[in-house]
Amino acid sequence: MKIAILGLGYVGCTAAGCIASQGHHVLGIDVSSAKVETLNSGKSPVYEPGLDELISKARADGVLEATTEIGDKLDDCDIAIVCVGTPSGVDGAHNMSYIVQVTRAIAASIKPDRKNPLTVVYRSTMRPGTTEQMILPIFRSLIGDASDGLIELVYNPEFLREATAIEDYFNPPKIVLGTIDGVPSEKMVALHEGIEAPIFHVGIREAEITKFVDNTWHAVKVAFANEVGRVCQNLGISARQVHQIFVSDTKLNISPYYTRPGGPFGGSCLPKDVRALQHIAADTGSQTHLFDSLLRSNDAHKHHQFLQATKNLEPGARVLLVGLAFKADTDDLRESPAVDMARKLLDAGFALDIYDPQLKPESLVGQNLGYAYAILPSIDGLLVDKATAESREYGAVIATNRLIKDLALGDCPIVDVSAIA
Known part of the structure; x- marks a missing residue:
């Protein structure tokens, strides 16, 4: 040619x-x-x-x-x-x-x-x-x-x-x-x-957005590495050895995991450890602006998902939230983004049902119990079983994880916030 x-x-x-x-x-x-x-x-x-x-x-x-x-x-x-x-x-x-x-x-x-x-x-x-x-x-x-x-x-x-x-x-x-x-x-x-x-x-x-995504990710990696390096240097830790340990993990760290657009992060580890590292960085004067932005970015995504899930709903509509724990096959509600979604739905005046077969309020203990009732004090009256979820009509069904596959919901509109297409 x-x-x-x-x-x-x-x-x-x-x-x-x-x-x-x-x-x-x-x-x-x-x-x-x-x-x-x-x-x-x-x-x-x-x-x-x-x-x-x-x-x-x-x-x-x-x-x-x-x-x-x-x-x-x-x-x-x-x-x-x-x-x-x-x-x-x-x-x-x-x-x-x-x-x-x-x-x-x-x-x-x-x-x-x-x-x-x-x-x-x-x-x-x-x-x-x-x-x-x-x-x-x-x-x-x-x-x-x-x-x-x-x-x-x-x-x-x-x-x-x-x-x-x-x-x-x-x-x-x-x-x-x-x-x-x-x-x-x-x-x-x-x-x-x-x-x-x-x-x-x-x-x-x-195709047009590809280079922006790639180059910004490369910039994030460089900034992340240097913030880790500053913290390590200020604590007298070998940043080189920490890097060797980090990149050796190709199952989670250097992999497709955690890079798919979808739900915010939550659970007992990520938010807690990000806060702790922020504190360590501030205490050592390491100036970790990228680390400091993570929780704010996560909160912004929670609000974005709430707006996307409810933009077509009539005021007061009945909504089914499928999945309340921070991920499927667990009853861990600590810092679950779905708990924040439930609170936002209630605050906005929607009639809320929650389906999560692993959750039994009487079985919640310790921090899990405290977090659940601090954020959702009415949790006992919100949880519904499968038969109830499948029998009611909803203005929207908000899916936070794969539990949605277990339900036969007819023509109810489904909003999957676990992934961004």
């Missing part, structure tokens, strides 16, 4: 060298004449280990060239990959001016008699909704109603780290291909042929 790459920075140059090495013909386009001249001389405009060799070979093989003008250069291209920058604006949002400029330039170059649609791929990091709300309208305004048949829009985030970008290109952690309708792009599948990695064909917005 013939591939145009617009923007010859780190991402664009790496893509140019790697794609050309796969046998495709690559056209690099950049407004900087210095970058274009450097690439046409067989060198990379940016330093990346091994990239000069790829570009030199591609130029010698006649499969790579660069220009400063689009002109009619896209007429015989199969794919145009946009790699221009989206730097931070003064308000923290991305500056989209380069995206707008290159999109308008591509749209202006599209001929109405193209035989095959041009697949226009964006790799620049952009706010979710940008493709549908900004890029697509630009194409439609400049090309007209025929734009949908002349272009195919794809969002394909890159996962390249500087200094290992070539290795990352050919061995990525994943391949994400977002399209307007979520249908796989045949050309992009072909472009990634031979690269072994999980591939996700998703809607355009799911």
Whole structure:
């Protein structure tokens, strides 16, 4: 295929060298004449280990060239990959001016008699909704109603780290291909042929948010590690050894567990130990702002779930809460988010039933007993058995865990707060 790459920075140059090495013909386009001249001389405009060799070979093989003008250069291209920058604006949002400029330039170059649609791929990091709300309208305004048949829009985030970008290109952690309708792009599948990695064909917005989620998670990990390090250093503990212990646990610590969007955390351990570590950090002057935000974030999520669960309910409606313990198959109510949900429902004036077969008020003891009655003093009159739960009509059934599968509830609307789809 013939591939145009617009923007010859780190991402664009790496893509140019790697794609050309796969046998495709690559056209690099950049407004900087210095970058274009450097690439046409067989060198990379940016330093990346091994990239000069790829570009030199591609130029010698006649499969790579660069220009400063689009002109009619896209007429015989199969794919145009946009790699221009989206730097931070003064308000923290991305500056989209380069995206707008290159999109308008591509749209202006599209001929109405193209035989095959041009697949226009964006790799620049952009706010979710940008493709549908900004890029697509630009194409439609400049090309007209025929734009949908002349272009195919794809969002394909890159996962390249500087200094290992070539290795990352050919061995990525994943391949994400977002399209307007979520249908796989045949050309992009072909472009990634031979690269072994999980591939996700998703809607355009799911693809657009991927880099934000990934990079923010990486930032959280760095901040978390450094806060742990400060506490350890202030206590005379070896942070290196603590790290070795932490990362050795790939069953829970370094794993998919606890990263699925869903319910808030609760129970007897997490809230208690977070508070204790906050106290230790404050006592040692460790300034752990990430740790300090955890409980506030958890409380915010509890309120968010309450609003989501009740937004369609009439005032005073009867509600069934399925699962009161902090997780299924336990009777532990200590700091259970479901207990907070029950309290919020009662405070808001809803008629509440609770189904949790493991709970028997007469069996609650110790801290479990104290917490239950401190937050829900009317718990004895709220719990219902299976037959009662299945016989009543509810404005909503709020499921906090998998216990919902045990009930036959007819047409009652179910709100599952244990997972976010």
